[in-house]
Amino acid sequence: MSAATRTIVMTGATRGIGLEAAQDVLRRSPETHLVILARGTSGARALPRLREVSPHVSLIDTDLASKASVEAAAAQVEDLLEAGDLPPLRSIVCNAGVHLSNALTTSVDGYELTFAxxxxxxxxxxxxxxLHLQCPARVVVTVSDxxxxDLRHTGGTMPAPxxxxxxxxxRPGAFDRPARIRAGRRAYTTSKLGGIHLVHEWARRLPDGIDIVSYNPSLVSGTGLARDAGRRLQFAMTWIVPLFLATPLVDTPRVAGRKLADTILGLTPAPTGAYIHRTRATRSSAESYDAGREKILWDWLEQV
Incomplete structure (x- = not known):
């Protein structure tokens, strides 16, 4: 296999649609060197499967719930890029996500874990x-419908953000009855709204030639995302959602992973700041378009 000529840095590549997408990217883009940021145990489990597809895969042990760990991982990527040990950086994929059964769990730094x-x-x-991205480049942030x-998008299983x-x-405890499952779900929907706000603000600030999009896989069976989100949602994801696999409403992790790979590779056309729903750019919620709110979020994040 020829030497890699570009680097993709990816979180959330060790299971579910992220692992499927990572494998698909490596199959279709053998010139890619994939750097996965993940905790050592989960990364070590995924690494052999990824290296079956391509030898151009690296793992950096990263705890995304720790600011210091994220900074250290990013600094390690910077060092490798600047030393020429990695080819030029062309894509960053933020696919990792947390969905909990409460809104009280705290990150290493004291933030509510879902938001962290x-x-x-x-x-x-x-x-x-x-600053290390070389044009043309694409940043992908996985969000959720x-x-x-609302009822149309969640079937009544999720509260509004x-x-x-x-x-x-x-903050831990920011939502009503924070120890309850519904508060955990509200923390999740609110964090995904925040992710779209963040994409919009980054789109205003990134230079031409570097685009950023949010990606919504919609309903996917068997991802494990709901494993910490309460029994009722686990039941729905395990037994009810798979009943719709024969319809256009639900994807398997492999199919959803291929669609995410299309977005990563730039095969799904979309302008910077766009919201990609599975295979096409469309509108996110009306609430998600708020330049004032997005600027406040940016300024706050710059201080954390």
Missing amino acids: VNVIATHLLLRRLH AHFG HWAGPETVS
Whole structure:
């Protein structure tokens, strides 16, 4: 196999649609060197499967719930790029996500864990690495149509997000009855709304030739994302959602992974700042377009 000529840095590549997407990218783009940021145990499990596809895969042990760990991982990527040990950086994929059964779990730094991983870690990684992206480049942030919080998009399983500003929603216990499953789900939908806000603000600031998009895989069976989100949602994802696999409404991880790979590789056309729903750019929720809110989020993240 020929030497790699470009680097993709990816979180959330060790299971579910992320692992499927990573394998698909390596198959279709053998010139790619994939750097996965993941905890050592999960990364070590995924690494053999990825290296069956391509030898151009590296693992950097990273705890996305720790600001120091994210900074250290990004610094390691920087060192490898600057030393010429990695080919030019062409893509950053923030696919990792957390969905919990409460809104009280705390990150290493004292933030609510869902927000810490789904929003703060994304910004920290982009802040450190975006200067190393070489045009043409694409940044992908995985979000969710759960941010709509309505019956059409969630089937009534998820509450609407409640955005009260980053300083508030990033705190453990920010939502009503925070120890309950519904609060954990609200923390999730709110964090995914925050992810779209973040994409919009980054799109305003990145130079021409570097685009950033949010990607919504929609309903996917068997991803494991709901494993910490309460029994009712686990039941729905395990037994009800798979019943719709024969319809256009639900994808398997392999199919969803291929669609995510299309987005990563730039095969799904979309302008910077766009919201890609599975295979096409479309509108996210009306609430997700708020330049003032996005600027406040940016300024707050720059201080964390």
